[in-house]
Amino acid sequence: MPDLEIRNLHVRAGEKEILRGVELTVGGGEIHALMGPNGSGKSTLANAIMGHPGLEVTEGQIVWNGADITGAEPDERARMGLFMAFQYPVAVPGVTVTKYLRTVLNAHRTARGEEPISLRDFRRTVEAAMELTRVPEEFSRRYLNDGFSGGEKKRMEILQLALMKPALAVLDETDSGLDIDALRVVADGVNSVAREVGANMGLLIITHYQRILHLVQPSHVHVLYRGRVVREGGPELVGELEAKGYGWITDEVDAEEVAA
Ligand SMILES: Nc1ncnc2c1ncn2[C@@H]1O[C@H](COP(=O)(O)OP(=O)(O)O)[C@@H](O)[C@H]1O
Numbered sequence: 052m053p054d055l056e057i058r059n060l061h062v063r064a065g066e067k068e069i070l071r072g073v074e075l076t077v078g079g080g081e082i083h084a085l086m087g088p089n090g091s092g093k094s095t096l097a098n099a100i101m102g103h104p105g106l107e108v109t110e111g112q113i114v115w116n117g118a119d120i121t122g123a124e125p126d127e128r129a130r131m132g133l134f135m136a137f138q139y140p141v142a143v144p145g146v147t148v149t150k151y152l153r154t155v156l157n158a159h160r161t162a163r164g165e166e167p168i169s170l171r172d173f174r175r176t177v178e179a180a181m182e183l184t185r186v187p188e189e190f191s192r193r194y195l196n197d198g199f200s201g202g203e204k205k206r207m208e209i210l211q212l213a214l215m216k217p218a219l220a221v222l223d224e225t226d227s228g229l230d231i232d233a234l235r236v237v238a239d240g241v242n243s244v245a246r247e248v249g250a251n252m253g254l255l256i257i258t259h260y261q262r263i264l265h266l267v268q269p270s271h272v273h274v275l276y277r278g279r280v281v282r283e284g285g286p287e288l289v290g291e292l293e294a295k296g297y298g299w300i301t302d303e304v305d306a307e308e309v310a311a
């Protein structure tokens with residue numbers, strides 16, 4: 052079963068220390084929500100897990116299935132089954148969704164030392180992924196520079212998730228205003244993939260808002276603030292945050308830091 056352990060992680064970007072001792076463990080079959088006010092370091096943590104070259108780990112470790120990957124290159128991590136829903140390149144003239152997905156899939160296969168997928172197998176795989184995530188068939192023929200809506204970009208991410216079936220998926224739900232229908236498509240897709248893959252995938256859903264967490268039920272909830280996980284709980288924490296906001300947590304942490 053896949054297992055991600057983040058131990059006392061300190062991360063800097065330039066002169067700024069953004070993460071200051073993050074502790075977080077995500078196991079297979081678990082759905083974790085990472086919440087927190089804007090600017091608390093959520094995206095930085097996602098990027099650090101993926102090995103973003105602009106970030107410097109100054110202390111602590113990222114351990115994946117027992118192996119220390121703190122210094123591993125991003126493509127090495129991808130090969131080990133770590134996945135982050137990256138936005139597609141903004142303008143790739145003449146590249147359809149299908150062609151792009153095939154390129155991505157083959158890049159992963161090559162990295163793992165496998166042969167490129169045959170056209171026939173790819174069609175089958177992508178059809179299954181589209182069915183699972185209920186992405187309409189015509190979407191696959193769209194061009195990447197067609198100007199996707201926020202909802203379509205998310206749909207693209209979910210389709211990649213269904214195609215890759217990674218051992219760990221990090222979904223950084225940028226606070227792009229998805230309407231409820233788009234949100235439901237994304238949530239249904241995530242739930243379908245999670246159900247199908249089961250214990251072979253851990254999921255880390257990063258969000259400032261509670262909305263998606265009503266549709267994708269997390270098993271664990273963590274609140275990040277000023278570069279640390281300051282609260283943890285089960286799904287009930289989502290409702291509590293919804294009712295009370297972040298203030299009751301951040302005030303307490305601010306007071307502790309002043310006292311320290
Ligand atoms: N590359 C960077 N260089 C300097 N500061 C950064 C960089 N990336 C993020 N930050 C800062 O780190 C803090 C946390 O950012 P981020 O991880 O994006 O937070 P969140 O995703 O929780 O909103 C913010 O104050 C942000 O301005």
Ligand SMILES: [Mg+2]
Nearest residue numbers: 093094095225
């Ligand atoms: Mg962010």
